[in-house]
Amino acid sequence: xxxxxxxxxxxxxxxxxxxxxxxxxxxxxxxxxxxxxxxxxxxxxxxxxxxxxxxxxxxxxxxxxxxxxxxxxxxxxxxxxxxxxxxxxxxxxxxxxxxxxxxxxxxxxxxxxxxxxxxxxxxxxxxxxxxxxxxxxxxxxxxxxxxxxxxxxxxxxxxxxxxxxxxxxxxxxxxxxxxxxxxxxxxxxxxxxxxxxxxxxxxxxxxxxxxxxxxxxxxxxxxxxxxxxxxxxxxxxxxxxxxxxxxxxxxxxxxxxxxxxxxxxxxxxxxxxxxxxxxxxxxxxxxxxxxxxxxxxxxxxxxxxxxxxxxxxxxxxxxxxxxxxxxxxxxxxxxxxxxxxxxxxxxxxxxxxxxxxxxxxxxxxxxxxxxxxxxxxxxxxxxxxxxxxxxxxxxxxxxxxxxxxxxxxxxxxxxxxxxxxxxxxxxxxxxxxxxxxxxxx
Amino acid sequence: xxxxxxxxxxxxxxxxxxxxxxxxxxxxxxxxxxxxxxxxxxxxxxxxxxxxxxxxxxxxxxxxxxxxxxxxxxxxxxxxxxxxxxxxxxxxxxxxxxxxxxxxxxxxxxxxxxxxxxxxxxxxxxxxxxxxxxxxxxxxxxxxxxxxxxxxxxxxxxxxxxxxxxxxxxxxxxxxxxxxxxxxxxxxxxxxxxxxxxxxxxxxxxxxxxxxxxxxxxxxxxxxxxxxxxxxxxxxxxxxxxxxxxxxxxxxxxxxxxxxxxxxxxxxxxxxxxxxxxxxxxxxxxxxxxxxxxxxxxxxxxxxxxxxxxxxxxxxxxxxxxxxxxxxxxxxxxxxxxxxxxxxxxxxxxxxxxxxxxxxxxxxxxxxxxxxxxxxxxxxxxxxxxxxxxxxxxxxxxxxxxxxxxxx
Numbered sequence: 001x002x003x004x005x006x007x008x009x010x011x012x013x014x015x016x017x018x019x020x021x022x023x024x025x026x027x028x029x030x031x032x033x034x035x036x037x038x039x040x041x042x043x044x045x046x047x048x049x050x051x052x053x054x055x056x057x058x059x060x061x062x063x064x065x066x067x068x069x070x071x072x073x074x075x076x077x078x079x080x081x082x083x084x085x086x087x088x089x090x091x092x093x094x095x096x097x098x099x100x101x102x103x104x105x106x107x108x109x110x111x112x113x114x115x116x117x118x119x120x121x122x123x124x125x126x127x128x129x130x131x132x133x134x135x136x137x138x139x140x141x142x143x144x145x146x147x148x149x150x151x152x153x154x155x156x157x158x159x160x161x162x163x164x165x166x167x168x169x170x171x172x173x174x175x176x177x178x179x180x181x182x183x184x185x186x187x188x189x190x191x192x193x194x195x196x197x198x199x200x201x202x203x204x205x206x207x208x209x210x211x212x213x214x215x216x217x218x219x220x221x222x223x224x225x226x227x228x229x230x231x232x233x234x235x236x237x238x239x240x241x242x243x244x245x246x247x248x249x250x251x252x253x254x255x256x257x258x259x260x261x262x263x264x265x266x267x268x269x270x271x272x273x274x275x276x277x278x279x280x281x282x283x284x285x286x287x288x289x290x291x292x293x294x295x296x297x298x299x300x301x302x303x304x305x306x307x308x309x310x311x312x313x314x315x316x317x318x319x320x321x322x323x324x325x326x327x328x329x330x331x332x333x334x335x336x337x338x339x340x341x342x343x344x345x346x347x348x349x350x351x352x353x354x355x356x357x358x359x360x361x362x363x364x365x366x367x368x369x370x371x372x373x374x375x376x377x378x379x380x381x382x383x384x385x386x387x388x389x390x391x392x393x394x395x396x397x398x399x400x401x402x403x404x405x406x407x408x409x410x411x412x413x414x415x416x417x418x419x420x421x422x423x424x425x426x427x428x429x430x431x432x433x434x435x436x437x438x439x440x441x
Numbered sequence: 442x443x444x445x446x447x448x449x450x451x452x453x454x455x456x457x458x459x460x461x462x463x464x465x466x467x468x469x470x471x472x473x474x475x476x477x478x479x480x481x482x483x484x485x486x487x488x489x490x491x492x493x494x495x496x497x498x499x500x501x502x503x504x505x506x507x508x509x510x511x512x513x514x515x516x517x518x519x520x521x522x523x524x525x526x527x528x529x530x531x532x533x534x535x536x537x538x539x540x541x542x543x544x545x546x547x548x549x550x551x552x553x554x555x556x557x558x559x560x561x562x563x564x565x566x567x568x569x570x571x572x573x574x575x576x577x578x579x580x581x582x583x584x585x586x587x588x589x590x591x592x593x594x595x596x597x598x599x600x601x602x603x604x605x606x607x608x609x610x611x612x613x614x615x616x617x618x619x620x621x622x623x624x625x626x627x628x629x630x631x632x633x634x635x636x637x638x639x640x641x642x643x644x645x646x647x648x649x650x651x652x653x654x655x656x657x658x659x660x661x662x663x664x665x666x667x668x669x670x671x672x673x674x675x676x677x678x679x680x681x682x683x684x685x686x687x688x689x690x691x692x693x694x695x696x697x698x699x700x701x702x703x704x705x706x707x708x709x710x711x712x713x714x715x716x717x718x719x720x721x722x723x724x725x726x727x728x729x730x731x732x733x734x735x736x737x738x739x740x741x742x743x744x745x746x747x748x749x750x751x752x753x754x755x756x757x758x759x760x761x762x763x764x765x766x767x768x769x770x771x772x773x774x775x776x777x778x779x780x781x782x783x784x785x786x787x788x789x790x791x792x793x794x795x796x797x798x799x800x801x802x803x804x805x806x807x808x809x810x811x812x813x814x815x816x817x818x819x820x821x822x823x824x825x826x827x828x829x830x831x832x833x834x835x836x837x838x839x840x841x842x843x844x845x846x847x848x849x
Contacts, residue, residue, distance in 0.1 A: 018746070020479075020481070020482055020680055020681075020746070021481070021679070021680040021681045022476060022477050022481045022482070022680070022681055024616050024617070024618060024681045025477070025481045025617075025618050025681035025682075025683075025686045026477065026618075027618075030616055030618070030619065031616065031618040031619045031622050032619065032622070034585075034614055034615055034619065037614065038616060071706055072476065072477075072705050072706035073476045073477035073705070073706070074476040074477075074706075075474075075475050075476035075477065075478060075479060075746070075747060075748065076476070076748070077475065077476070077708065254729065255726065255727065255728070255729075258727065258728040259727040259728060266728065267728040270728050270729055271729070285443065309705070309706070310706065311726070312704055312705065312706050312707050312724070312726045313704075313731075314702045314703060314704065315697065315702075315703070318697070319700075319702075322700075330698065331694075331697050331698070333690065333694055359622070362656075
């Protein structure tokens with residue numbers, strides 16, 4: 001075992017907690033269920049009684065969603081979510097993780113394949129029988145909408161597209177698994193907006209950031225993913241800035257690889273990582289807009305994801321969106337969407353996720369927006385599921401408001417890129433399988 | 442690296458007031474909090490000076506107090522300063538959830554310890570507490586909610602008390618935020634009101650723990666009053682304070698809508714000082730350190746609980762700028778003989794001494810940093826807990842500090 005593979009020593013002292021209970025005012029879980037005692041008790045309270053040598057007794061620790069809101073409100077600087085995470089890791093290490101959890105955290109592996117056969121997979125995932133099976137066998141709640149896969153993947157689109165004449169400063173993009181296989185338009189929007197700012201975009205080799213593994217307390221697995229990313233990103237992008245469009249991937253890369261997982265090189269990497277909106281805002285602040293936004297006269301509601309708040313960089317998306325003329329944008333006053341990544345997909349936690357989300361749903365109902373904007377894919381899924389409204393990443397709206405020349409021409413380009421990937425044979429296979437699917441309930 | 446007109450360090454009532462005042466004057470403001478600040482620990486009502494007896498006119502009382510306490514923070518603001526700052530605060534809370542004074546003097550409100558406590562402004566959800574009489578009041582607690590012991594409160598207040606079982610919950614531990622969230626649901630509060638009505642024996646007042654909703658407390662109050670036919674009031678309970686959370690949320694909503702920038706969760710880790718002026722601050726979010734620059738700064742980090750003052754083994758320090766702290770000359774003199782000494786412990790008078798402009802000064806009276814001002818409970822020469830002046834000091838000095846900072 002090399003030095004960096006050793007589990008992080010637990011050095012944070014729970015007694016810096018003064019039991020003020022501010023975290024209890026903010027925790028989205030303990031306010032909807034008395035089954036979770038809340039961050040004060042689950043974190044530093046229970047920590048005083050935890051011992052590495054004794055078996056874990058925290059049956060409720062798995063109910064922490066890992067939103068990290070407790071950390072952002074604690075006036076004493078207690079690393080509450082880290083205590084919870086380490087306790088959860090120990091608990092699940094002892095009890096073992098389900099096959100479901102093993103499978104769900106590997107969505108990066110099957111995502112590519114699912115995307116390749118999205119024409120087959122997507123309708124299949126909507127079948128009641130399939131959802132019933134997933135629920136019965138894997139306890140993936142059948143009431144939760146599963147995200148559809150898209151093909152070509154973002155990575156493939158980026159590789160095969162006709163890149164514009166470059167020459168501008170280079171910036172790298174960490175797109176994340178969900179953008180790659182389920183929301184490719186977010187990635188396309190990032191690339192288009194960066195290019196509109198005169199930048200040349202590169203996409204370095206990358207893997208899942210590993211945050212789903214943290215969600216199930218798999219620190220070793222998360223560290224493995226992290227090491228691969230740090231090696232690859234540092235090698236290819238030394239001297240470049242890297243932008244991310246998923247605030248959860250970004251939090252993982254920037255703040256968990258080093259301080260929590262002790263991955264060599266993580267600190268250097270963190271210096272180069274920027275949220276896409278944070279990055280664009282900086283460009284505007286130093287007076288390099290290079291673009292003007294055209295008016296989008298609609299009413300938008302912006303939601304600040306939990307992990308964005310943990311990044312502690314303010315609300316750069318909201319600031320950027322305020323630059324779009326005509327756009328009436330305001331902040332949704334709610335703590336958390338409730339999905340908690342994979343948390344809300346799990347049958348035993350579905351009700352908690354829904355109950356947490358209710359506050360956000362009601363806030364949206366009061367605001368009556370035309371569209372909702374938020375930086376996190378999990379929040380977007382949950383808000384679509386709850387409100388039925390159109391939910392986009394802020395950068396997608398910014399892309400749509402760019403003043404530029406050949407809009408129609410670019411749209412045509414995207415369409416061609418999409419068509420180029422479908423060979424005749426694949427289409428044939430898909431149509432056969434679709435017919436078979438018709439016989440399923 | 443961002444540049445602001447003003448950076449407010451501290452996110453309690455003083456910092457939020459300073460930030461809001463500055464935003465109102467058109468400034469570009471960053472507010473930095475060590476977590477969510479201390480509003481969930483206090484912030485139930487607005488105290489100006491509880492020491493003044495209820496029958497005394499508050500303006501007269503404070504004016505006399507200022508004359509007798511020339512070093513007190515109120516001496517910097519004067520009664521006029523307090524008055525205009527309080528008016529601005531009230532402007533942030535329009536009806537139905539508004540803050541009012543019930544007359545010319547302090548009012549006595551029941552507390553979660555079953556005592557009567559003087560205060561100046563009360564939110565609409567607590568106002569009826571001032572009018573209650575023991576014989577006509579029913580105190581209602583909830584089974585499973587440990588932060589409010591209805592029996593103890595009713596015993597001390599000499600009222601009748603009941604403990605209700607809540608719909609949907611058993612005896613498991615319920616937190617105040619969980620209860621407040623349930624109260625925001627119309628059907629839930631109607632059922633609570635109905636169960637209270639069944640327990641009533643002609644009472645005209647109902648006292649409940651301060652959990653009457655986070656989102657629409659005035660509507661919760663209205664429902665409960667119409668179902669029970671009695672006047673309902675909230676009684677402050679142990680932290681986290683729901684009324685304090687409401688104040689925090691209202692400030693945050695207003696500040697974000699007006700374009701203030703927030704940093705929450707990570708304290709200031711360093712300051713850049715040059716030629717007697719502060720040029721910028723660092724905020725550490727490991728492994729990164731961000732840098733923010735501004736022309737002016739307001740230090741509103743509170744005392745020990747908020748982290749504004751730090752007790753080392755032998756002395757008290759101010760950890761952000763290292764500003765000299767007025768304090769007892771040695772550790773042996775920090776505390777009085779008895780824990781509940783009616784005289785405040787000397788350590789409770791410790792804090793930052795300022796000039797008339799709220800700029801911190803050293804022992805010789807020289808301004809330490811020309812563009813830094815201090816506001817709120819970090820100021821020296823008050824005993825906010827004993828005097829019952831916490832919110833008044835926060836609001837009045839936060840308001841003044843922002844006005845003076847932007848005038849410079």
